[in-house]
Amino acid sequence: MPAEWKSNIPAVQARLALGIDRGLIAAAEVVRQTVSSELRLGYTTGEWVTPHVALTVTYGSPENQGTVRVIRVGTNVMYALYWEVGFHMRLWVWRTPDGRWHSRPGPTKFMRREIWVPALNATRFLQAAEFTKQVKRALEAA
Amino acid sequence: MTQTTDSTAAIYAMIRDRILNFTPKSGSKLKDTLSELYVVQAPDNAKFPYGVMRFINTNRDGAYQGYRQTMEVEVQLFAQPRSEASALEVMADVADEAMLGWRQATSGLAFSFEGSRMSIPPAPPPLNSEVVQIRLTYPVVVWPAFLTQYANS
Numbered sequence: 001m002p003a004e005w006k007s008n009i010p011a012v013q014a015r016l017a018l019g020i021d022r023g024l025i026a027a028a029e030v031v032r033q034t035v036s037s038e039l040r041l042g043y044t045t046g047e048w049v050t051p052h053v054a055l056t057v058t059y060g061s062p063e064n065q066g067t068v069r070v071i072r073v074g075t076n077v078m079y080a081l082y083w084e085v086g087f088h089m090r091l092w093v094w095r096t097p098d099g100r101w102h103s104r105p106g107p108t109k110f111m112r113r114e115i116w117v118p119a120l121n122a123t124r125f126l127q128a129a130e131f132t133k134q135v136k137r138a139l140e141a142a
Numbered sequence: 143m144t145q146t147t148d149s150t151a152a153i154y155a156m157i158r159d160r161i162l163n164f165t166p167k168s169g170s171k172l173k174d175t176l177s178e179l180y181v182v183q184a185p186d187n188a189k190f191p192y193g194v195m196r197f198i199n200t201n202r203d204g205a206y207q208g209y210r211q212t213m214e215v216e217v218q219l220f221a222q223p224r225s226e227a228s229a230l231e232v233m234a235d236v237a238d239e240a241m242l243g244w245r246q247a248t249s250g251l252a253f254s255f256e257g258s259r260m261s262i263p264p265a266p267p268p269l270n271s272e273v274v275q276i277r278l279t280y281p282v283v284v285w286p287a288f289l290t291q292y293a294n295s
Binding site for chain 1: 183184186198199201218220260262265266267268269270271273275277
């Protein structure tokens with residue numbers, strides 16, 4: 001009986017695509033957890049922290065961007081952007097010894113607390129490891 | 143000015159000089175339109191329009207035995223009031239032109255190859271919504287002399 005050759009490339013490509021998507025989700029989860037943990041420490045002294053932004057950190061589904069597959073991690077809370085890139089204050093705010101807060105217009109002061117980009121950079125090896133794990137699992141299941 | 147990669151401060155000075163003194167095909171140099179381009183942080187009483195530049199995400203990959211440094215040069219431009227938004231965009235164009243295809247090979251090796259830009263939307267109260275802010279980032283690769291001097295030892 002003559003030997004027959006059958007290509008398995010389509011199946012491998014399908015498993016690879018699945019692995020890439022799962023890998024992106026795994027990497028996004030690493031970033032989400034790191035950013036969320038950092039946000040719980042607050043932007044300034046840590047005295048007045050609500051989990052408002054920390055609880056809204058999320059990620060989307062893998063999507064195409066040209067020939068590249070990407071996933072977005074973010075929040076829908078707008079002021080997180082201003083803390084990340086920095087902003088100018090319009091008011092001077094201070095607290096007197098009796099515990100009361102006061103404010104008055106004053107010279108603009110620049111404030112910034114970066115969380116997202118440092119988290120993305122600090123976890124890059126862990127993201128790559130989690131991504132690779134998912135791709136390997138998908139290919140080994142084929 | 144002498145372009146060197148002998149130290150991080152020298153690399154800052156080299157890129158700052160490039161951005162401030164680049165002559166665009168049309169328009170003015172940034173040293174004539176910005177009050178100052180600060181490094182890392184501006185003083186509280188900085189005069190608008192001004193810029194702040196900083197290196198972020200500086201990494202040395204093990205694949206190059208640590209001699210090759212990659213980082214992003216972040217440049218933020220600020221102006222006030224909001225009617226200055228168009229003028230600030232023109233200044234951002236000049237910064238983009240300065241970093242477009244920039245390379246330096248007289249001391250170590252340094253080059254940029256792409257960039258991104260974001261015009262920050264007006265901030266809500268209590269932030270100052272009259273401040274215009276544009277964030278520019280340029281990935282840069284550097285083989286700095288202060289590291290490559292150890293390459294043959």
